Amino acid sequence: xxxxxxxxxxxxxxxxxxLKDVTFxxxxxxxxxxxxxxxxxxxxxxxxxTKQLTADSGQCHVAVGSHEIGLMxxxxxxxxxLSCLDNLIVFEDIYKIQRKQTLEVLERVGLTDAKxxxxxxxxxxxxxxxxxxxxxxxxxxxxxxxEPTSALDPMTARGIHKLIRDxxxxxxxxxxxxxxxxxxxHLCDRVVMLHKGKIIxxxxxxxxxxxxxxxxxxxxxxxxxxQLTGGGLECTx
Amino acid sequence: MHSVKAIFKKQMKDTLKNxxxxxxxxxxPLVAFAMTVLMDTAAIPYEVLAVMPNMVNVMAAVFAGMALxxxxxxxxxxxxxxxxxxxxxxxxVKPPAYLLGVGGTVFxxxxxxxxxxSFISGFGGVDFWIFLxxxxxxxxxxxxLGATIGLLTKNQQSATAIAMPIAMVLGFGPMxxxxxxxxxxxxxxxxxxxxxxxxxxxxxxxxxxPLWHSxxxxxxxxxxxxxxxxxxxxxxxxx
Numbered sequence: 001x002x003x004x005x006x007x008x009x010x011x012x013x014x015x016x017x018x019l020k021d022v023t024f025x026x027x028x029x030x031x032x033x034x035x036x037x038x039x040x041x042x043x044x045x046x047x048x049x050t051k052q053l054t055a056d057s058g059q060c061h062v063a064v065g066s067h068e069i070g071l072m073x074x075x076x077x078x079x080x081x082l083s084c085l086d087n088l089i090v091f092e093d094i095y096k097i098q099r100k101q102t103l104e105v106l107e108r109v110g111l112t113d114a115k116x117x118x119x120x121x122x123x124x125x126x127x128x129x130x131x132x133x134x135x136x137x138x139x140x141x142x143x144x145x146x147e148p149t150s151a152l153d154p155m156t157a158r159g160i161h162k163l164i165r166d167x168x169x170x171x172x173x174x175x176x177x178x179x180x181x182x183x184x185x186h187l188c189d190r191v192v193m194l195h196k197g198k199i200i201x202x203x204x205x206x207x208x209x210x211x212x213x214x215x216x217x218x219x220x221x222x223x224x225x226x227q228l229t230g231g232g233l234e235c236t237x
Numbered sequence: 238m239h240s241v242k243a244i245f246k247k248q249m250k251d252t253l254k255n256x257x258x259x260x261x262x263x264x265x266p267l268v269a270f271a272m273t274v275l276m277d278t279a280a281i282p283y284e285v286l287a288v289m290p291n292m293v294n295v296m297a298a299v300f301a302g303m304a305l306x307x308x309x310x311x312x313x314x315x316x317x318x319x320x321x322x323x324x325x326x327x328x329x330v331k332p333p334a335y336l337l338g339v340g341g342t343v344f345x346x347x348x349x350x351x352x353x354x355s356f357i358s359g360f361g362g363v364d365f366w367i368f369l370x371x372x373x374x375x376x377x378x379x380x381x382l383g384a385t386i387g388l389l390t391k392n393q394q395s396a397t398a399i400a401m402p403i404a405m406v407l408g409f410g411p412m413x414x415x416x417x418x419x420x421x422x423x424x425x426x427x428x429x430x431x432x433x434x435x436x437x438x439x440x441x442x443x444x445x446x447p448l449w450h451s452x453x454x455x456x457x458x459x460x461x462x463x464x465x466x467x468x469x470x471x472x473x474x475x476x
Contacts, residue, residue: 050327071327075320079247081254086247093243094328118254134324 001028002063003142003173004049009058011044011197018044019197022058026175026190031168033188034177041197042177043074046144049175062142067095070140070172072148076131078119084130085115088137095138102137109133109163125156132160136167143167145176149183161187185209240330244338245345248312252342258308262346265300266353269293273357294436295412297354301347301375302429303408307400309343309383314396317387332474340380347376364439367448371435374455378428379407381462385469428458 005025011018018041026032034042047053049060050071062069079087084106092102106112109129119127128148135143148164149157164187168174178184184191185205193201193208201208209215252258272292313336316322325335351372360368383400390396411433414421424430431451438448 052323052327066327067329069327071324073320073323075323077320077322077324079251079321080319081251082247086250090243090247090325091328093246094240094325094330096239 002026002061003028004032004060004062004175006045006049006060007058009045009048009055009060011041011048011053011055017197019048019055022194022197022199024192024199024202026173028173029168029171030189031164031174031176031187033184033191034175034194035179035181035184035188035191036177036194037179040194042179042194043146045194046073046146046175046177050144064141067138068141070135070138070143072131072135072143072145074146074150076127078127078130078134080120081118083116083118084111084122084126084133087119087130088134091134091137097138105133105137108166110159125152128152128156128160132163136163136172139170140172142173142175145174147177147179149178149180157183240334241337241341244325244330244335245341248339248342249345252312252346258311261300261304261308262350265296265304266350266357269296269354270357272296291437291440293354293358294433294440295415297351297358297372297436298375298411298429298433299408300350300354301372301379301408301432302410302427303404305343305347305376305379306383306386306404306407307397309340309380310386310390310396310400311393312339312343313384313387314390314393317390318392332470336384336470340384343380343383344373344376348373351376358436358440360439368436368439371432371452371455374452374459375428375432378455378458378462381459381466385462385466388466388469388473426454426458428455431455431458 002025007023009019009022022041022045034045036042044053048055049062050069051066079090082090085102088102088106089099092099103112103115106115109132111126111129111133114122114126119130122130132145132148135145145164149160152160161183164174164176168189176188188205190204191202191208192199203211269292276292313322316325316335316339322335326332348369351369354372355365355368358368382403386396386400386403390399407427407429410420410424410427411430414424414430414433421430431454435448435451438451
């Protein structure tokens, strides 16, 4: 089943055409990556799909209602004076969900020990995890993640990757943008490559790499570090 | 309704942790109380005392006009600036529910401040309820005005820049009107001036224009600010 689709979408800001005839579709229960450098139009695509922007032409469709969408954007939008738990309670009240579920989500992102810590006391990585917790609190069927691991250390990023995979395994469709090619290679089931607002390639990371004969063995210090440390999400308030 | 409740709860917690906003609900009655206790009226010449405005009543008008306009504007502008509002709207919180939640919090906290002013002034019985009704009328007008400024501005800095001059005229106007008849005539149509008139009426004991006259002007202010708010909201929304 198709969960998100775009057909011939174009968008300009002033005279600057940021999206040119973009067409793609994602399927239920997959991690779909929108890959491209900064300024290639990734965030604009998310904004159009979540109805924060309207396209100049073309059609887009998200198969679920707005209450079944989770969102993680570059701006975290957290209430900085409130604690982690209080931030989630706002959305717990809006979505009318049980406190038990909120506490479970906090545990999954490794923030149980920091639940009473004010957001303005959190590290960047912890804030990202809280934003992810807010995005998945109501068990959305489609999750939009805009650069979910940008500016994070590899260990925190790895923890977030695990959470994203868990969500996919739970049946959610994950639509994420990233400029990190390695992240897309390891995390995404399928990717679309975007360059100057235009799709230049799409498929599974393996297929794309084989197509361009781009498979190689690389030294992986991150893997060694994870082997040495265990690599779980650590909470340091 | 549950969205309004969620925003109200969030805003109450946030207000209690936001010293910049919280202090505005505390400092005005504190200053009024200090003035009442510290002012040695015996040392003030009778001719000065006779024309001097009642400082508690003046501070109540300053609170209603100044603190609340800037507080309501700052709260909304902050949620816009930090993009928190965007996530609330994406979670299906309708803008009117958000505005009711925020406005309801400011209104609720203002009740405590108004009661504090009433105690300092020594209003009891019917006078207490008349004073509270006049304060809450002024609070309603200020919330609508502050919310309109919050809708019009992108961030806290620009909200403060617009709110402060308006709030100063509304807040300090009644004090200046106490010394100058021309200013009193000009400010006659403002809710803060009428708030001061009601307080003076209760303090002095039924002297001056009838109370309904002041309440009518205050509610005319509420209606006008309400219409302006609806027009601005229809044009700008919560963008």
